[in-house]
Amino acid sequence: MKYRKLGRTDLDVSLIGLGTMTWGLQNTQAEGFEQMDYALGQGINFFDTAEMYAIPPTETTYGTTESIIGNWFASRSTREKVILASKITGPGLSWIRDGKSINRENIIKAVEGSLRRLQTDYIDLYQLHWPNRGSYHFGQIWDFSPEFDAQAEEANFIEILRTFQELIQAGKIRHIGLSNETAWGVSKWLQLSEKYDLPRMASIQNEYSLLCRHFEPDLSEIALHEDCGLLAWSPLTRGLLSGKYLNGSRPEGARITIETRPEHRVLPQTDEAIKAYIKLAKQHNLDVCQMALAFVHHQSFVTSTLIGATTMKQLKANIDSILIKLDPEVLHGIDKIRRQFPMLF
Secondary structure, eight states: EEEEEESSSSEEEESSSEEEBBBTTTOOOHHHHHHHHHHHHHHHHHHEOOOOOOSOOOOTTTTTHHHHHHHHHHHHHGGGGGGEEEEEETTOOOOTTOOOOOHHHHHHHHHHHHHHHHOOOOOEEEEESSSSTTTTTTTTTTOOOOOSSHHHHHHHHHHHHHHHHHHTTTSSSEEEEEEEEOOOHHHHHHHHHHTTTTTOEEEEEESSSSSSSSSTTHHHHHHHHTTTTTEEOTTTTTGGTTEEEEEEEOOTTHHHHHHSSOOOOHHHHHHHHHHHHHHHHTTOOOOOOOOOOHHHOOTEEEOOOOOOOOSSSHHHHHGGGGGHHHHHHHHHHHHHHHHHSSSOO
């Protein structure tokens, strides 16, 4: 396994991080335990979860994944071996604190709930799952309108940072991070941290894959030069890159098959891009999923690639992608396909 520094902290996280959101719905607790055991044995020390998991999010599955991780910690006595990341849910889900915005009161409630479910005294990296003001993520890029009260947002940012400072001083969280943020948002968080001597965002967790490269070029520049690296979620674009959903196919039990929310990534042009990447991988005797993951690992602005799997076969293949170094010919082929299909969704 390879490791990279988490922001300006003293933590070295594995370049492959273990995503957990299927546990409690697609995967049983026993399967989650098996995945964590194997990942830890392969040198993965970074696990990512969130209070709203398991996915798809519902009132009945909310918090289940954290509880499974907590039970594993209790069963295996492994808490000190894992750099644990979780997230507070942003506004909009009625069954989580009535769908209210992220503020001091809700952060404290959320942290206490996560600590209880995770059966731990502290969370290594606590992240804001999405901004109060909204963002262009989750298929909203075509209609995103960045019109908001910047002064009010700044006041909320300061309130949140001061709350995090208190929680860090109390030992309940160690470091903080962002998720599904914009370039303006990341820059403002870093600016306010420096101005008021408050905790600094160590990372940003956004979607990034061969099919989704909204992170480039502006956010990647910030991530690299401001030491606020990317934790790349959905590096296989919800499994689309495997080709298993091509031509309208819906394998039984697969994530998009059971998804209750509209899937904005499934489009004719997406299928065509996937076919091109599969062809490129075959030309170079590569597994397309391992090629896609290796591409994400290759990026200097990436701190960790968050993989998710529903079977041990998938998990093992995803982790083995760390062994693959893409030749210049492969990278050139990826660039050609990207130019042909520059912004799919």
